[in-house]
Amino acid sequence: MNATLIKTISEMVEQACASERNKIGYELWKSHIKPMIPIAQELAVVHKADEEIVTLAVLLHDLAEVEDIAKREFYPNSAAQRAREVLAMYQYPVDKTELVARCIQNHTADLNIPEEQCVADAHELIKIVDIPSLFYDAYHHEHLGIAEGKNWVESCWAQVSPLSQSLYQDRYTLARHLTQGNVCKPYSYETDLERTLSELVEKACMSEKNVYGYGMWENHICPMVPIGNALSELHGADAEIVRIAILLHDLAGIEDYSKAADHHIHGAQRAKHLLQEAGYPSDKTDLVARCILHHRGSVILPKETPEERCLADADAVAHMSDLPSLFFMAYEKKGLGFEDGKKWVKKKILRDWQKMSEIARQSYCNQYDAIMHILVS
Structure with missing residues (x-):
């Protein structure tokens, strides 16, 4: 893998995400693109895909709209074209450039080659691995209701290939448990x-x-x-x-x-x-x-x-x-950014934990630890 090229393009994309021109915010780099890279690289091994192609596709798949939000209207065509332009600047082989562009072009559509599958799967798995990212996507970007947000993890998981699912089954099980929230079941009151x-x-x-x-x-x-x-x-x-x-x-x-x-x-x-x-x-x-x-x-x-x-x-x-309700309040109702929303939810959970009795803490400590893990990771 061309580590120098990867490092150079990584720095370029991060700088673009940090720029004032980026209307999406730096959180796109921190909560989406950067954590997608190790997932995609791990999948490349399983799918026997070209790790370099997969890594470049992940780095470049959102660059066009980061640089110019108006390009979102033409996504993913605009993203694929921007990847071609960037790689041409570094005289990257044309055949490999086209493969990167295909991964970007098709990561939300029909998938025919291992590299495309890796990028597409990583795009969904990042939401399962990073639960705050899942809810940020559901409530901030998609503006779903609380109930729809609870089902978002299943929607994302359904788009992941069986081979990749086998690798992330445990993470999905945890994510599904933590994202289901409270359920209002009919209750027979006694009086x-x-x-x-x-x-x-x-x-x-x-x-x-x-x-x-x-x-x-x-x-x-x-x-x-x-x-x-x-x-x-x-x-x-x-x-x-x-x-x-x-x-x-x-x-x-x-x-x-x-x-x-x-x-x-x-x-x-x-x-x-x-x-x-x-x-x-x-x-x-x-x-x-x-x-x-x-x-x-x-x-x-x-x-x-x-x-x-x-x-x-x-x-x-x-x-x-009921994490869905808390993240809905943070990202939809309060309109907080990704990190600020995480901090708000964490503060709320910590405050609730501190008011709980010792006997209740003993009963719910595993659940609390699991929640804190996803909020500090």
């Missing part, structure tokens, strides 16, 4: 009050006034209920109190976004009002309110009862178990 509150909260989540969207119910509150039940057993807590607190813990911010910053305070008051109206026992009402008041990770308040610890833990676990 009429719980059913009534469930309907009230779900209706509030469906309202146009709810800036968080219905996903707040579907991806957070509803899946928290079985998590809360499991943690209630762990903590020896009153599961009914915990379920009611789960249903009501975010209601204040859902009904009125102006209360979101202090939703733990307003939520406790709202819960008291609703439960008093329903004739719920005053001691249990007070405990539900205390759970809500003390559940936040960003506002550290003492948690003196098993129920309080249980709600805080369930809230943290629900966040930790």
Whole structure:
């Protein structure tokens, strides 16, 4: 492999990505092109492809639109042509130049030669190996909804050749586990009050006034209920109190976004009002309110009862178990760049982990470690 040429073109592409003219941002180099190279080179060995051709194709496949975003309209033709121009500058053999151009031209279409397959597979596998990159692509570039983003890993995997899949099966299994997020399954509440509150909260989540969207119910509150039940057993807590607190813990911010910053305070008051109206026992009402008041990770308040610890833990676990929603918030709602979005999600997970009880940490430490690994790699 011509290491000098590879190094020269690598530096040229990185400089182009760092340029102010690049409207995509330097993250294209850091999160996409650069990490694609070792994947493509590994695949070249398996597919018996020319490693040099594959490496050059990866380096050059996005250069045209990096230099001029208007060229995106003509992709991949513009990308293949730009690769020809660059390689001609270095008097690269014409036959090899055409092979590089073919890899770029066809990496999203019909594949006929090993080099094309390597580049195409690496283009999809980078999203599976680097989960933040997967979500950045899904939510920032494709503007998918949360549910569609959850299925993005499977869509990418389906485009990878069987031979390459055999090499990355373990990484795909991990990625699929971490990207599925929470699932809202029908739950049979044990009391009429719980059913009534469930309907009230779900209706509030469906309202146009709810800036968080219905996903707040579907991806957070509803899946928290079985998590809360499991943690209630762990903590020896009153599961009914915990379920009611789960249903009501975010209601204040859902009904009125102006209360979101202090939703733990307003939520406790709202819960008291609703439960008093329903004739719920005053001691249990007070405990539900205390759970809500003390559940936040960003506002550290003492948690003196098993129920309080249980709600805080369930809230943290629900966040930790739903990476799609967190990345959707970071990349789509907040419009953060790739690295800033990763940092935001990492900070959120760390804050939730810190508020969790020791007994809950012991139960979820493997999941936490797996998430931290993908956020710091």
